Amino acid sequence: MHAWIPGRRGAEPIVMAEVDRPRPSPDEVVVSVEAYSINRGETFLLEAPPPAWRPGKDVAGTVVRAAVDGGPEVGRRVVAHPEQGGWAQEVAVPVGKVAVLPDTVTTTTAAALPLAGLTALRMIRALGPLAGRRILLTGASGGVGHYFTELAAGQGALVTAVVSTPQRGRRLIERGATELVDDVEKAEGSFDVVAESVGGSTFPAAFSRLHPRGLFLWFGQASRTPPTMDFFDWRGGASATLRKFSYVDSDIPDGEDLATLVRLVAAGRLHAEIGRVESWRKTPELVRALVAREIRGNAVLTVD
Template sequence: MKAMTATGRTSPAVGLATVDQPRPRPDEVLVKVEAYSVNRGETFQLEAPRPDWRPGKDIAGLVVQAAADGSGPAVGRRVVGHPPAGGWAEYVAVPTDSLAELPDEVSCLTAAALPLAGLTALRLLRVAGAVAGRRILITGASGGVGHYFVELAAAAGAEITAVSGSAERGSRLLELGAARVVHAVADADGLFDVVLESTGGPNLPVALAKLAPRGTLVWFGQASREPVTLNFFDFFTGPESATIRHFHYADADVTYGEDLSTLVRLVAAGRLHPEVGVVAEWTETAEVLDRLRGRGIRGNAVLTVA
């Protein structure tokens, strides 16, 4: 079969190659991929790829081989999945607890934009707790995670300030329910009960200063790729007794499949709207990755497999 493999170079970061078709384990199904999405974090992994690794964690397609242990969807079912790797390919093996079936009203193109960004946003919302009436600041809100989180949290009653460097992207966040959009963390009108920080570098201490006493800062990314320096005594000038919590979306008490089913149900009901900024054929993956690395895409980028 054909699959995208890492070149070990910055550009093009991937190229089409012929590889062996995967042999599913007993608890895995084989999916014929119809669409996949790419994430900015994957561009970092492609800079120093492992020899045995192939990229791809967000896919949607058709089950062509059911799981031998009897779990999961039957042959012919349309699904969205979050495999450990290897999804940028014609076929991928996916654990049955990392899949959700798709109803007729949700296309594979839309569904492919859900897994990583949607799972992260949904699980961030759980970490934030009961958000009705609470003030939340989210940085780096222009990407897929920010779009999903704003819509989910606004629907749950949160008052959200989103940080977006782009006026165009900021207008979309307002449409999704953000109370206000600012173009720099320093411009946010604090204090906030919860701060969700994804950029790191000099932005994190600025975001921390916007936190109310005994509030919580959830550190879920470091898109700037710059280290963070914090001063213990800065806590006494505002966020006294605050909590800083590390977040990794994979650390959860429910399976990917359960949360994907929730996301699919919300999309089907018109309560969640994936933001697909780019749709292209999968032969254009390298070019799309370049745009993603340069922050040239709003929301998610989806590639279709012929």
């Protein structure tokens, strides 16, 4: 079968290659991939890929081989979150990382759900009750930001979204954001929660906007620049809680949370923000566009 694999350093970031078909373990299904989404973290890994690693964590398609230990039957449409290898015609996925799709949710929409949706859902869960709380969200124009904004606003939170340009943030207002700003310094007042994913100078600037006993949720470093904090700078969260967040640290299996996301989408309570949909033959082009921050929300590729 065909799959995208990391290219050689200095050349294309990925190349199409012939690889072996999946050899599933008893607890894995084999999914015929119909669409997949690209995540920024995968684009970073392509720069120095681990041995034997292949990209692809967000996929949707049809089960072509059922697991010995149960799970969806052959022919069922599913969304899945494999550890790797999803940018391919087929991928093996543990049944605990798969959720069945209803007819009302397309594979294109479903492919944009796993990593971004799981991150947003678990961030919401980590924050507790949100009604009436003010939240400052940096790096808000990506897939996580759109899902998080809609979920938080749906619980009554007041979300101020930080985006680079109004164009990149226009859908966030539709999803329930109270305010858009293009710089953390322009956000007015203090915030009960800061959700920060940029790093660098944005990190201390966002911390300075935190309520003295607020919660600072650090969930990424998209700038790839480590932040520097001055302990004696008492602006903002003077005695705040700083929590480093990882979406993989969850007591709820991926499959169960994927099923929750699918139900929310089917009910019209959660919407995927898909910036581009292209044939998987254009994957290298979209990888470059995503790195250059030319895509709002998710980039989805369809396997033809």
